[in-house]
Structures are given as C-alpha cells and as structure tokens.
Amino acid sequence: MGVDLLLLALLLSAQEPAVAYRGARVYPGDGPALDRAVLVVRGRVVEALGVDLPLPEGAKVVELDGKTVLPGLIDAASRGFLDPADRGPGAPEQDVADALDFFRGEALEARARGVTALYVMPDVGLGAVVRLGAKPEILRRAAALHLSLSRGGDVSTPSGRHDAYRQAAALFEGARSYKEAWGKYQKDKKDVEAKKAAGEKGLKDPVKPARDPGKEVLVRALDGELAVRVEAHAADSIGYALKLAEEFKLRLVLQGATEAVDRAEEIAASKAAVVVGPVLRYGPPTAETLRHTSGCAGALARAGVAPLAIGSFGRDAGASRFLLDAAGAAVAAGLPRERAIEALSGAAARALGLQAEIGALRKGRRADFVVLSGDPFDPRSRVERTYVDGVLVHGKEGGR
Amino acid sequence: MSLLLLALLATALSGVAGQEAPITLRGRLWTDPSKEPEDGGITLAGGKIRRVGPDGDAPTQALPKGAWITAGIIDAHSGLGSAWDAEEPTEALTPHVRAVEGFSSRHPDVLSALGSGVTLVALAPGDGNVVGGRVGLVHLNGERYDRALRAASAGLKASIAEPALRRDREPTSRSGALRLLRDFLRERPLDGPLLVRASTEGEIRAALGLGRPVVLVHAREAAKAIDALRAAKAVVAFGPLTPDDPLEILETPGKLARAGVPVALISDAPRTSEAQLRYAAILAVRAGMSPAHAWRALTTTPASIYGLPAGELKEGADADVVVWSDDPLSPASAVELVVVRGRVTYRRESK
Numbered sequence: 139m140g141v142d143l144l145l146l147a148l149l150l151s152a153q154e155p156a157v158a159y160r161g162a163r164v165y166p167g168d169g170p171a172l173d174r175a176v177l178v179v180r181g182r183v184v185e186a187l188g189v190d191l192p193l194p195e196g197a198k199v200v201e202l203d204g205k206t207v208l209p210g211l212i213d214a215a216s217r218g219f220l221d222p223a224d225r226g227p228g229a230p231e232q233d234v235a236d237a238l239d240f241f242r243g244e245a246l247e248a249r250a251r252g253v254t255a256l257y258v259m260p261d262v263g264l265g266a267v268v269r270l271g272a273k274p275e276i277l278r279r280a281a282a283l284h285l286s287l288s289r290g291g292d293v294s295t296p297s298g299r300h301d302a303y304r305q306a307a308a309l310f311e312g313a314r315s316y317k318e319a320w321g322k323y324q325k326d327k328k329d330v331e332a333k334k335a336a337g338e339k340g341l342k343d344p345v346k347p348a349r350d351p352g353k354e355v356l357v358r359a360l361d362g363e364l365a366v367r368v369e370a371h372a373a374d375s376i377g378y379a380l381k382l383a384e385e386f387k388l389r390l391v392l393q394g395a396t397e398a399v400d401r402a403e404e405i406a407a408s409k410a411a412v413v414v415g416p417v418l419r420y421g422p423p424t425a426e427t428l429r430h431t432s433g434c435a436g437a438l439a440r441a442g443v444a445p446l447a448i449g450s451f452g453r454d455a456g457a458s459r460f461l462l463d464a465a466g467a468a469v470a471a472g473l474p475r476e477r478a479i480e481a482l483s484g485a486a487a488r489a490l491g492l493q494a495e496i497g498a499l500r501k502g503r504r505a506d507f508v509v510l511s512g513d514p515f516d517p518r519s520r521v522e523r524t525y526v527d528g529v530l531v532h533g534k535e536g537g538r
Numbered sequence: 539m540s541l542l543l544l545a546l547l548a549t550a551l552s553g554v555a556g557q558e559a560p561i562t563l564r565g566r567l568w569t570d571p572s573k574e575p576e577d578g579g580i581t582l583a584g585g586k587i588r589r590v591g592p593d594g595d596a597p598t599q600a601l602p603k604g605a606w607i608t609a610g611i612i613d614a615h616s617g618l619g620s621a622w623d624a625e626e627p628t629e630a631l632t633p634h635v636r637a638v639e640g641f642s643s644r645h646p647d648v649l650s651a652l653g654s655g656v657t658l659v660a661l662a663p664g665d666g667n668v669v670g671g672r673v674g675l676v677h678l679n680g681e682r683y684d685r686a687l688r689a690a691s692a693g694l695k696a697s698i699a700e701p702a703l704r705r706d707r708e709p710t711s712r713s714g715a716l717r718l719l720r721d722f723l724r725e726r727p728l729d730g731p732l733l734v735r736a737s738t739e740g741e742i743r744a745a746l747g748l749g750r751p752v753v754l755v756h757a758r759e760a761a762k763a764i765d766a767l768r769a770a771k772a773v774v775a776f777g778p779l780t781p782d783d784p785l786e787i788l789e790t791p792g793k794l795a796r797a798g799v800p801v802a803l804i805s806d807a808p809r810t811s812e813a814q815l816r817y818a819a820i821l822a823v824r825a826g827m828s829p830a831h832a833w834r835a836l837t838t839t840p841a842s843i844y845g846l847p848a849g850e851l852k853e854g855a856d857a858d859v860v861v862w863s864d865d866p867l868s869p870a871s872a873v874e875l876v877v878v879r880g881r882v883t884y885r886r887e888s889k
Contacts, residue, residue, distance in 0.1 A: 247785065418817055420780045422808040428646055432813075450781065457781040463820055464781070466869025475870065515870035517823050 154181040156194040157528070162202035162509070167209035167483030167498035170476055177207060179505040182527040187499050200535070206514055208479060209499050210254025210506030210526060212486035213458040214413045215393055215449025218245050218256045219268065222453050228262030228284075230309070231351040235266040235279045245270055248458035250532045252508035252521045256458060257449070257490055259393070261286050264355065265367065267490055269506075271526040281490055282365040282391060283355060285309075287375045287382075294425035296374060303378035306368075310386045313356030319347045365389040365411075365491060371396045371426040380408050391489055393449070395438065396430040402441035411489040412443050414481070416451040417464040417471075435481065436472025445488035448481040466515045479514065509533070558881045560584075562594025563861060565605040569851045571837075572830040575606055582857035585879040590851055599882075601861055605874055608833075608866055609849050610657025610858035613812055614775045614840035615673075615733065615755050615804040618659050619645035627666035630708055630718055633726075635671030637661040638690050643682050651812035652680050653884045655866065655873045657858035658688065658848060659812060660840070662755070663695045665735040668702050668709060668718045670695040673733060675844060677858075678812070679878040692844050694728060697735035698745060699756065716744055723750065731843050733775065739763050746770040753843055756806070760799075761790045767799045773843055776835075777804035779818040785825065791835060792827030802839040803832070820869050829867050 157179045164175040166187055176191040177184065185194070193199065219238040238258065245256070249270040255277065259265045262285060267278040287302045326344035333341055358364045366388040368379040376398060383390035390410040392398075396419070398405060398412070405412060419430045438446055448465050450457040465478040473481070487497025496504050505528035512519040523533035560583035566575035569590060579594030580587060589595060601607075620640035626632045638661050642648070651659075657678055663670030673695050675688035698715040709715040723732075728750075735755045736745040739762040745752055746766050753773045754760065760767060760774050767774065776791050794801040803822065805815045819832040827835075841849030848856040857880035864871035876884035 418781075418810075418814045420778075420782070420810055423647065431650065453782040456784065460781040460821060460824065463817065463824070463869040467814070467817060469870035470863075470872040472872075478870075515868050517820065517829060517865060517867040517869075 156180045156185060156197040157200060158191075158193050158197045159200045159202055159207065159507075159509075160193075162205040162207040164207040164499065165209070165476070165479045165483070165514075166500065167480060167487075168485075168500070171479075175207075177499060177507070179525075179528045182505055182529075184499050184501060184503050184505050186501060202509060204512070205522070206510040206512060206519070207499070208252065208508045208510065208514060209483035209497060210508060210524065211252045211461050211482045212255045212257070212447075212490070212497060213248070213253055213450050213455075213461050213482075214257045214447040214486040214489050215415050215451050216256040216258055216455060216458055217453060218242075218248070218258055218455030218458060219274070220258060220454065228260050229352050230263060230283060230355040232260065232263035233266070233280060234258050234260040234263055235276055238266070238268065238276070240274050242454065244455040245274055245458075248455045248461075249524055249526075250521060251459045251462070252510070252524055253458045253461055254506040254508075254524065254526050255496055256455060257281065257486075259367065260284050261369075267492060269496075269526065270531070272529065272531055277495070278490070278492060280364065281492075282367045283359050284367045284369070287368055287370045287378055299372070299375055299378060302375075303382060306378075306382055307385065309356060310360065310382070310388075313353045313360055314386075316347070316350060316353040317357045317360065323347055359388060360386060362387070362389055365391050367391045367393050367413075369393045371430070373397045373400050373429075375426065376401050376405070380404060380410065383408065383410060394451075396427060396434050398434045399431060399437045402434075402437045402443065405438065406441040406443045410443075411445045411447070412438055413447045413449045413486075413489055414438065414468070415449040415464065416457075417448060417467045432467050432471035435468035435478075436474075439473055439477050445485035446477065446481055447486040447489040448478070449486075462514055469515060475515070558582075558585075560588065560596035561877075561880075561882075562596040562598045563601060563607055563859065563875075563877075564594060564598055565601050565607045565861060567851055568606055568608045568833075568866075571833040580607060580851060580859065582859065582877060582880045585857050587851065587853055587855045587857050587859075590853055599875070602863060602874055604864070606862040606865060606871070607851070608655075608860050608862065609837050609851050609855070610860050610876070610878070611655045611815060611836045612802075612840035612846070612849055613656050613659045613805050613807075613815055614753075614802040614843050615662045615777070616659050616807040616812065617664065618651065618661060618805070618807040618812055619643065619648040620661065626671075627664075627704070628707065630667055630702070630715075631669045631722055632663075632667050632671050633669050633694065633722070635663055636674055636690050637663045637671060637695070638674030638676060638683070638687060641674075641676060641683060643680075643686055647807065647811050647813070648678070649680075651678055653873050653876065653886065654678075654813045654815065655860045655862070655876065656812040656815055657860065657876065657878050658846070660692065660844060662693075662733060665697040665699055665701040665756075666704075668696060668698065668715050669722050670697060673730070675846075677878050679881065679883045691730065693730035693733055693753075695733045695735070695755075699735045699737045699741050702735070712741065712744060716748075720748065723748065730845075731773075742766070746772055755804070758787060758790075761786065761793045764794065764797045764799060767794070768797060773800045773802065773839065775802045775804045775840075775843070777818055778806040778810040779803065779821050780810065781821065783821075788821055788825035791822040792825060792831065795827060795831035795835065800839050800842070801831075801835050802843060803835040804840075816866060817869065820867055823867055832867060
C-alpha cells in the first residue's frame with residue numbers, strides 16, 4: 139500500500155509539466171551567480187539549475203532576459219505574526235507557534251518584496267518557521283530554543299551580564315540533574331522489575347521524579363536535538379554565549395552579534411551559526427548596542443563564520459519588507475555581495491536547520507524564488523514576481 | 539575604531555581648516571538629482587567649490603572607478619552626540635538653551651557618523667518644551683566642538699506635541715501650549731527658521747495656524763494636511779523613518795514631494811542616527827518617492843531651511859563633498875571619501 143502510494147505520487151509528479159525559467163542572472167543561494175541560467179521547476183520543487191541545460195520535453199518556457207532571480211528570501215530573525223505588545227517573560231517550553239496570528243497583514247507586504255519564509259523568534263522559548271505561501275503556514279515548530287543574554291534583567295553592566303550568563307548556566311545545570319535523575323529512575327525501575335521477575339519479594343519501587351516540561355526542552359538542547367539561539371550584541375555578552383555553548387556542548391546559533399567585530403575569530407573557531415542584525419540600529423543606543431556597527435557581517439564573513447545569516451529583527455513582519463536593503467547596508471560596510479544574498483537564502487536555511495528543504499535553488503528543494511527587474515541592490519529594481527512551491531503568490535506571470 | 543584613526547590621520551595630514559591646498563575630484567558628478575550623473579571634475583579651494591566642469595584645475599585625488607560624487611548630506615534635525623542632554627524640561631519656555639552646548643564630539647555616534655556621508659548637522663533641543671531653545675549647526679569633520687561649530691544659533695525649536703505637555707507644569711494641553719507659544723512669538727522677531735515639533739494632523743494644522751513660516755518637525759500625519767501645508771508654504775522635516783513603520787508613513791515623504799511640499803528627511807537622533815540617514819531616503823524610495831526628490835530631501839531642502847550655501851555641487855557652494863562607490867541611493871553603495879569645507883575628513887580603508 140505504502141509503495142503504491144509512493145509510486146502514484148511519483149507518477150503524478152512526473153506528469154506535472156515542467157516550467158523552464160530562462161535567461162536571468164540566477165543566484166542559487168549557496169554559491170556564485172549564474173548568468174543566462176535555466177531554472178527548471180516541476181510541480182513544487184526545483185528539478186535543475188544550470189547554464190546551457192537541455193529543456194525537458196514539453197516544458198513551458200518563461201523568458202527572463204535581463205532579470206535577476208533569487209531564492210525566496212528567508213528572514214532568519216523576525217517577529218512576524220506576533221502582537222508587538224505580546225512580549226512576556228517566556229519559558230523554555232513556551233512555543234511561539236501558539237502565539238502566531240495569521241490575520242496580521244504585514245507578511246503579505248513582505249512577500250511582495252521577495253520574502254517567502256520567516257523565522258519567528260520569542261525572547262525565551264521555542265521558535266517557529268513560517269512560510270509565506272498563498273496562505274501563511276507553519277513549516278517547522280520548535281526549530282530552536284531561545285535564551286536571552288541581552289534582554290530582561292539588568293544587562294547594562296558587566297556584572298549584570300555575568301548574572302544573566304549565570305542564570306542561563308543554572309538552567310542547564312538543572313536540566314542536567316533532571317536528566318540524570320530520570321536516567322537513574324529508569325535504571326532502578328528496570329533493576330527492580332528484573333528482580334521481581336526473578337521472584338524476589340519485599341522490593342520497593344523507585345520514586346518517580348516529577349515531570350518538568352521546561353527541563354525536558356532543555357534536555358533536548360543538551361542532547362543536541364534542538365539548536366540553542368542566544369541573542370547577544372555587546373562583545374562580552376557574545377563571550378558569555380560562546381562560553382555557555384562550550385560548557386554544555388550546545389548547538390549554538392548566535393543572534394544579533396552587532397559588536398562581533400572584535401570577536402569574529404573566536405566565533406568562527408566555535409563553529410557557531412550566526413544570525414546578524416539589525417544591520418542598522420534603530421532607537422537610542424543602549425549598553426548592548428553602543429558600539430553597534432553595520433560592518434559586523436563583513437567582519438564575520440572574513441573570519442570564516444558559516445553559516446552567516448542576516449535577519450530583520452523587526453518589531454513585526456513589516457521590517458522583513460526591507461530585508462534586501464538591510465543586506466545591502468551590510469554590503470556597503472564590507473560584506474561581499476554573494477555572501478549577502480546567501481545570508482538571506484542558503485545560509486539562513488542552514489542556520490534554521492532547513493537546508494534540505496528551502497534556501498537554495500537546487501534539485502529537490504522547494505521552488506521558492508523571486509524575479510527582480512534588475513540587480514538586487516539597485517534602487518530602481520523591483521520585485522516583479524514571487525513564487526512559493528512553484529506557485530505565483532505575488533505579481534503577474536509574464537510581466538510586471 | 540579604525541575609522542576614527544583614519545579620520546584623525548586625515549586631520550593631521552591636511553593641516554589647519556581653511557588652508558588646504560586645492561584638490562580636484564574626478565568621477566560621476568551628480569549635479570542635478572533629476573538626471574543621471576555625468577563624468578566630470580570638481581575643484582575645491584578655500585573651503586568652497588571653485589569649479590565644476592568637464593575637468594579640474596588642481597592635483598587630482600585618486601578615486602575608485604565609477605565613483606559617484608555628490609554634495610554632502612545635511613541632517614536638518616538631530617540630537618547627535620547629546621543623547622537628550624539638550625533639554626530643560628522643568629520650564630516650558632527655555633529660549634536661551636543652546637543645543638550645541640550638549641554636543642560631545644567624541645560620542646560614539648559622532649565617530650560612526652564620520653563615514654556616513656553626512657557633513658553638516660543641525661543640532662536641535664528636544665521636544666519636551668514649548669520653546670526648547672536654539673538650533674545650532676555643526677560640521678561633521680571629526681574635530682572638537684569649537685572647530686566643528688558652524689553656528690550656535692541658527693533657528694528656534696518649539697514643540698506643541700505630546701512630549702511638551704506635562705502634568706507638573708504648564709502647559710497641560712495643546713491649546714495651552716499654543717497660547718504660550720503665541721505669547722512668546724509676539725514679543726520677539728526671529729533671526730532664523732522656527733522649527734515646530736508637530737506629529738498628528740491636529741498639531742500640524744495648529745502649528746500652521748500660528749501665522750508664521752514654520753518648519754514642521756516629525757510630522758507623521760503630514761499626508762493628511764497637504765492642502766494646508768501648501769497654502770502655508772511650510773517645509774516639513776520628516777522623520778525618523780524606520781523599516782518598522784507602516785506603509786502610509788513610509789509613503790508620506792514621496793506624497794509630500796509630489797504635491798510640491800518641500801520635505802527634508804531627518805535622523806531625529808538618537809531615534810535613528812546620522813550613520814544611517816541615507817537609509818531613510820532608501821526606504822522612502824522603496825515606498826514610491828522619486829530618487830531625485832529623495833536626494834533633495836537629504837541635501838538642498840535641509841540647506842534651504844537654514845539658508846546655507848550647501849547641498850549642491852555648484853561653484854561658490856561650501857566644499858562639503860562625498861564620494862560614493864555607486865549610486866548613494868543604492869543600499870550597497872559605500873562612502874569612499876568625505877570632504878568637509880575642502881578638507882578630506884574620511885577615507886574608506888580597503889578590505
């Protein structure tokens with residue numbers, strides 16, 4: 139039965155007509171741009187990308203001479219679909235997916251500017267990835283666990299920052315003991331059962347530890363199942379994030395990192411993924427952002443940090459509309475152009491752990507892409523069309 | 539930090555302000571924002587633009603190929619380097635306060651603004667007083683206050699908006715604020731522009747009703763009062779503009795410019811900063827403002843508010859000039875070189 143269904147699905151997809159988008163300059167999202175490339179899409183997925191590709195039989199051809207094609211842009215740090223007022227203290231097990239309000243309209247404006255996926259981040263709790271298809275939908279719940287070393291508490295002083303780090307470390311220490319307690323309980327229980335089975339009498343069952351949903355989430359992070367995202371801007375906050383990850387062997391995704399210039403080598407050595415932003419600083423400087431520079435993305439790229447993503451860090455999905463401009467500001471401050479595009483596509487997908495599905499225009503990935511009238515950073519360029527799963531969700535086929 | 543070092547180095551190398559040797563910059567000169575830039579040369583001497591033409595007549599500075607040369611950006615309303623220190627909110631009328639006296643030339647935001655393309659900043663008192671005090675002008679030349687100062691008093695700042703209304707002193711209402719402001723203005727002639735912080739449509743219309751030429755600061759709801767703004771020949775100093783703003787706000791500068799209302803885009807630092815004032819224009823262009831209108835909103839309109847011979851590449855204007863790697867309204871364009879009053883104050887390090 140399962141095999142039959144699979145065959146049927148294969149047959150159906152083979153029957154779906156291929157569409158070849160031809161002639162544009164295509165940024166694949168994980169490498170250098172291809173000029174006059176052919177992008178073949180069949181159904182919901184990319185079938186091929188290359189220069190001088192033979193067109194599949196019966197393929198519909200869409201001519202894109204002079205245009206630029208980018209992978210659907212991914213905002214790796216967004217607050218889209220959240221109520222801006224809804225910023226509670228949060229708990230590790232709190233899932234941001236439960237707070238999403240798809241009736242908020244800003245996301246549609248973001249889609250009209252080429253954004254096809256948002257990573258929605260809580261201050262503390264579990265983040266979610268939303269795709270902006272014909273209707274917004276959750277692509278991945280619990281994509282990462284968020285901790286903050288920059289928000290909440292008093293982080294304006296070195297000792298305040300140390301306290302924030304100690305609190306985070308105490309959480310993981312607690313989770314470690316919890317894991318050990320459960321491990322011991324399960325082992326003891328097994329032993330008792332074995333002895334009972336062997337006929338031993340008068341045995342006491344081991345005491346079952348209390349369940350703690352918050353600690354269970356932290357244990358998943360300790361086990362490497364969940365990536366841990368830590369927002370840190372000031373250089374010493376970044377240091378604490380790296381220290382925390384090293385101590386507890388966490389899969390760290392560093393977020394913010396706007397003062398990373400002096401710590402770029404250390405971050406690269408830690409192998410942490412980084413989501414940089416906001417590239418431009420809005421609002422008065424705080425202790426965390428006093429030395430903010432737009433040059434941090436360039437510095438991280440030169441130090442070899444990968445994956446290196448850029449997020450909008452907006453108040454809502456509205457800021458995602460200007461994601462390309464934020465990446466442009468990073469280019470002006472020293473980030474190579476291709477790396478800037480990757481920071482919004484292939485590298486962003488890797489930072490989210492979704493590189494097998496989205497982020498690059500490669501065989502088997504979802505056909506999320508954007509057609510621009512010209513160069514991505516030219517102020518006269520417009521997003522003409524946005525496709526999600528091969529379906530046009532913004533603009534008109536065959537023109538503006 | 540390396541930016542600072544470079545800027546200081548440039549200062550040391552080029553000697554005393556006003557005595558620099560003439561220099562010529564060659565590249566794509568953007569003399570008319572409504573047209574494409576044209577290849578040419580511009581010669582700077584004695585702190586002024588001496589010549590604009592197909593070539594120059596002084597030693598040429600090496601510039602990257604394809605570089606754009608423009609006038610420096612002017613920020614018409616800013617709290618740069620003072621972080622709210624230019625305000626005495628316990629009294630409603632503080633005309634004697636000078637915003638420039640809260641300015642610190644070594645504030646981190648001042649240092650990061652040196653390579654932003656902004657060359658002149660109007661420092662304004664905050665919005666918390668009905669009459670806040672004197673607006674002053676400083677050059678962003680990386681020098682200390684006394685050598686950065688252009689004018690300690692170049693205009694007067696007033697506010698009839700929310701922040702000026704308080705529970706613990708008069709005025710507590712908008713009508714009270716207008717009464718105080720009218721009384722104050724009746725006694726004094728003004729020697730510069732009157733800047734009034736007004737945000738809502740009601741505040742804007744009330745400020746226009748003062749019967750004086752005004753520059754409206756902030757002016758979030760200006761699009762709702764375009765008729766009145768035109769009739770009063772008012773100037774709008776719009777901002778700050780951020781990516782979080784709703785579409786109707788982002789569209790406002792473009793709407794004003796198309797309706798013939800002069801509009802300047804301001805940083806309103808520290809709400810945003812000089813370092814990214816150019817991105818406010820880019821946001822406005824993305825929301826439909828023409829690049830020519832957007833560029834004038836950063837240069838000629840703010841210059842005209844203070845009656846400055848600046849903001850354009852023309853003979854006799856101040857030699858405040860910026861060299862860009864590309865179109866300054868492209869987000870990816872970088873500042874290559876900044877010249878303030880004929881002196882190189884910033885040069886981009888190669889990466």
